Amino acid sequence: MNLVFGNPAGWWALLGVPAILLVHMLQIRAREIPISTLFLLDHVGPESREGRVLDRLRTSPQLWLQLLAVLLLTWLLLQPRWIRTDSFQRVVVVLDSSASMAAVLNDLPNRVHDALVPLGRTSALTEWRLMESDPSRGARYAGTSLPGLIGRIKDWTPRLGAHALNPALGVARSLAGPLGAVILVTDHQPDNPPPGIAVLGVGVPRNQCGFAGLRVDGEPGGETWAAAIRNYGDIPAERSWDLVVDGQPASRREIRLAPDETRVVTGAFPPGRDRFELRMPPDALPTDDRLPVLRPRPKRLLVASQPPEGTEPFVDQLLGAMPAIDRVRAGQEPDLVVYGFTPGVLPETATHRICLPRPDADTADADGLPVAESHTLTRDLSWGGLLCRPVRLGPLTDADQALVWQGSAPLIVLRRKGNSEQLLIGFDVAASNADRVPAFVILLHRFVERIRFAKAAPTADNVDVNQSLALPFDPAGEEIVVTAETETGPDPYAYPVHQGALVRAPFFSGFFTVAQGEQTWFDGAAQFADLREADLRHTESFKLPDHHVRDLRLANSRPDPWSAVWGALLMLVVLSAWAVGEPVS
């Protein structure tokens, strides 16, 4: 039916029907008339019994005219409009991909369907588009079938933590065009949404508990784990959690949490096991009821330490503070060499190096404070406290990049030689306060980690769900495959090799691997630990604004061409009802 009403509130005018019926049933205050022939009325009836407020309804031309007038008035107040047969609109639905939406997935298709059906009636033809706020995901549906769109919602799962919605809404607005509609489906009121966006709230405030974080500490072989369990609720909660090994519960503990309490539970790895899970019974948000734990296996660096005289304590302390550092032994090829060098004389090797000048290196004149170049190794580091005596490093080549200057003398230089990088220190470390300057120590840490990252070796770690994984993929190799372990079996997802920088952990809790070709580069355990998304107490449910549907109706319809006729007929009916009204005796 192509009839819509511009003012649905006009239906209230139908209350005039029972009002008129009631008035015609009411005993109107009777006019008193003294008569002498009352006895003749004994057989004239029906008689209105004294004291009764209502009498049976008596039909009369006036009654029917008044009812007709109410119907006509209702029709006019409803502002009937007819959908133009050539009307077209595009509606883009954007699903909020934040993890808290997982709590409403069961009812989400129905809620969206109920909200979109009135929109579909505002135009002769509606093109539906479904997308989500996750920018890495494309459109989920484009077509003219609302059931088709709803079907695509049924197999959708949110995959992000808290994130900004406006970029996706901007894309949706462009897709919808100036006359189209954009509907954001979310579980909370967004902050400052772009104009022209209608928001449908599908959240349901609830209390729930879940794992809120994980930390694994300790030396290799003796690691211990600590997991946080939080009560996102306004009432105390009693939960149980299991330690699951190879899919089988190994132990169960009970825990009672006060409102908003976070409790840390600790333990050791099961003997002989590098991984296990902590599980709680699923509740409103099952995403955080499962915590996979993996024994971390960082890349180890073999370091050869040959520091110049006077710097051994510093270097030993530096290397001792870095994780996963092994001192090279005989016959081993080091990943990193720390040694003293004579400026201008550098061995032609492809080994990564940290080169510290010997104490007898020629000094250079330099004044002013140290100044850093913009580089990832020097970002956000302050060098103002560095007191040192620069040495002459010799002329810099095109492969050299000075990171820190003092005057015209380079204090720290990054040199590339083939696939290796060398960090040249241009001052006597032993004769400086560099060991007490955080910027210098941090830079050295960053350089070491840079070397570690570049080392092609498998590693294992506990990460957040959907966390970006920076791994040394072979840009000329095969595609990169992230394989998640699910209850139904391995679930692989492939990235083209040129998208190696986009590789992320799975968006759900669980164990996974990252491989390229035959090489597995990463063993991971993805955990959900977004406290903002796990707290469902502040989710909201609200409908689309009433004016939204009304505006679309007005845009896609034309007014009733017979309005003037109905209005004139109404006047005629009102006058007729007044004219045929029974005179008062």
Add this chain to the structure above:
Amino acid sequence: MNGDTDAASLRAIHARMKNVVRGIRLPFRRHNWRGLAGNWLGVGIGSSIDFQDHRPYLPGDDPRYIDWQAYARTGAYTMKLYREEVSPRVDLVLDNSLSMDITEAKRSRFRELVYFAMESALQTGAGVRIFAVGEGGWKPIPLPALAGYQWPRPEGADGFPGLGALPFRHGSMRVWITDLLFSGSPESGLRALLAGRGRAVILAPFATEETAPTWSGNVELRDCETGFRRRQRVGDPERKAYREAYHRHFELWTDQCRRRSIPLARIPAEGDVVDALLQGAVREGAVEVLT
């Protein structure tokens, strides 16, 4: 209406009726006046008790009125005829119920009919007795009171008036001025009117509002005599049913009066009284026109 105004209007009415009765009067000619022993002779005789004539004694006559002197002279029994025996007797019965005052026109017409009847009787030398019948029975109204424009106070009615209790004079003309608006069979009342060899005339004034009311919609009808109230929604069907009931009521009275040869004249309250009497009463024989 206060007493002075009422007296003034009654005086005016009386004066008009004195003129009216010169042309129209109660139907005395039609009435075969039989007193104790005589016929009615005519008008203009007077009202005192005087010996008028003799007639032969007839068995059954009251021996007290035998003219013994005439017997002594003639040896024949003769009876003395006195004026009072041969003069008409009119017993005037007023319906003193409140319904007679329902409208100004009816009230005025009622009084006109009363004074018409009274003046008709007086101008023919008839002896007039006046009774007012209302709630609680009847009461005599002295002729001087009415002649002195002291109208009896209307009262409520208590069902069918008890005419049987009235002390009608033997052979009198009973003139009943009433609107006949009470339920009940006319028989008992009419029988009472004719008791004692009396003749009856009924003059029934009516108002247009009674015959063709214009009530409409929700009305509360209050009986002017009993005060009883009745809420009624009146439309065309109700008005039609009322008119039919009204017609049936007076049809019954007319039929019963006709059976008993009682002239029943329905006198409209509106319009000139002479026209009303000529229109409603002459044909029925309730009044006669003087030539």
